[in-house]
Amino acid sequence: MSREQKQLLLEIMQYSFALVETNLYLDTHPYDERALKLHNSYSQKYNELLSLYEAKYGPLRYTQMSGCPWAYINDPWPWEIDFDVI
């Protein structure tokens, strides 16, 4: 996995985690407009980065499109990535 790919994946992971947090908060505070605004802006950024990543390196989700061969299976799988060397 190239440095560039790893950086982009890490950025996606950061936005994805921010969405986990806003999601849980909104589940019990569904009328909080400030949190909703934050959630929506993270969501937009997350989807942009995800589309960029998947177009370049293949699907992170099986619901996405792929060239031939099916790039979803490409390594490294999440538990194989060396995040200590970036």
Place this chain on the structure above:
Amino acid sequence: MWIYEKKLQYPVRVYSTNPALAQMIIEQFGGADGELSAGIRYLTQRWTMPTNQAKAILTDIGTEELAHWEIIGTIVWKLVKDATIDQIKGTPFEAHYVNHGKSPYPHDASGVPWTAAFINSKGDPIADLHENMAAEQKARATYEWLINVSDDPGVIDALRFLREREIVHFQRFGEALRIVQEELDRKKYY
């Protein structure tokens, strides 16, 4: 349903090979207060929750726990993947190795296999949400004991992240409990 996203929730960094530590971390893979118990407990309790907030929080925290289970399995794997037989012999991981090789397996640190008896779904939202709040505190405590016995800075970093999540989950379950309680009181009154 669920859709897998091919990424970890948190970047796991492990700097050492340490089968003995792996065997301790596995407590959170298949132990009573571990991530598998948490995920199955919350996802199972959803059917009898009376409010949308509580249905959502159980769904989403339950799902997050499965992502944590994947993080724990990854820490365990990274701690043992390069281990030689000599590095495994004589450690607490040796008994695990003769049955499972280097694969993680859902049992606790002393080898007791995961069982549904670790969790409950009482069909009573007040009882269930209290169980969940206690479960989050027990998981937080386990992470603190695990941090105390860890000496790999990468492992400690991931364990700290997971410990923080238990505190957030406790907070959200507390809010869900208050919402459910108010709903039940309102129904009683009218």
